[in-house]
Amino acid sequence: MGLLIQNGTVVTADKTTAASVLIEGEIIREVRARIDPRGHTVVDAAGMLILPGGIDAHTHLDMPFGGTTSADDFETGTRAAAIGGTTTIVDFAIQARGTKMRDALDTWWKKAEGKACIDYGLHMIVTDLGASGLEDMDDMVREGVASFKLFMAYPGVLMVDDATIFKALQQTAKNGALICMHAENGSVIDVIVQQALAEGKTAPIYHALTRPTVAEAEAVQRAIAMAEMAGAPVYIVHLSSEDALNQVREARDRGLPAFAETCPQYLLLSLEETMNHNSFEDAKWVFTPPLREKRNQPKLWDGLKDDHLQVVSTDHCPFCFADQKILGVNDFTKIPNGGPGIENRMQLIHHHGVNEGKISLNRFVEITATAPARIFGMYPKKGTVAPGSDADLVIWDPKAEHIISAKTHNMRVDYSMFEGFRVRGNAKQVYSRGELIVENGKYLGKPGRGSYLRRAARGGAWQ
């Protein structure tokens, strides 16, 4: 006796088919044109799309940062994700300088325990290789932490030098893990920032104006060059500009295993249209890299269509405006960097990508689920609709209308970056390992039902 979803249209990264999906326990057993319903519980998905659950490969839940902690914890953040059609996240544990990565892993497992509503993996943020950091990285890979984030920005906080980056890249060339790079030239940006402050430029807009796109492009170029010398792949996180994209495209054209993600905020919001309040309100969009000029947006969309960019994730890092963003009211450098988005990624990319004809439905599935599953060692357990895969499925109503608003969203944050955006297409039902966890915008599961995902290192099979 299984659960049979019938009359729907199954969409994967490579095909769209009228098919039924049979779930037994936590697993998809069959995907076929006709499956005999006798003996099964039947769900009618007429008029609906059946998608693999979304995978958000870049979130920051319960993260200490900028003198405070991100506002969503593993319960509120993963619940909001599920409601928006995301069934897996990959969050970040942070190695404190001078400590073992295992301590950070234990800390983040505890943060998620009893709270995670969907399955989650962890990247490790490396701040210090010390005496045993390279062995620590291998230890993490054995624990299913198949990716590491390194920062070329935030000097004095998270930034590491090129020697550390290069050694870490060399280690991943051996152990098969992937380095995720926050690529901005932090040292140069710091000089520009100090000069701005000295001139009395303290408003939130100066966060954006002190981080030029060339500082991003230079770091992307350097990251890729170091990866090439190390013989390792590299994944650029939250890529925001045409200048940076050009570096990734050029590397990929040369056949290098360079990958990159962008985020809805860079595709849909801009410096001139969004950060135009001329007041502290602009702090709602202070994140790093910052919003860019609107002319970058079509280039990023084209990058997604043409596979110069492989993934859309959110970089969900929410801070409440009233009591957290306000820390920087007199000095933009004290505004906690980050914005909320975990709940709205699938709606926004479906609406502005598929409905507006910028990407196909299959490409939508690929960039929101299949590619992150492949790149981060979860495929085919996650990221597709196929026999043997986890039954992480979204029954997607392509006609459902929704208005994004902080008044109705489920993220624990007092504003929306996309307030008032109207989208068509939304998750109607969400299954996680065969369990119906969301129906019509309501979370039905228990907190803590989500499991830690041990991800596989790719071992060099990148292209």
Ligand code: URP
């Ligand atoms: O502003 C951002 N992006 N905050 C989160 C940390 C990071 O750099 O990803």
Ligand code: ZN
């Ligand atoms: Zn970053």
Ligand code: ZN
């Ligand atoms: Zn981030």
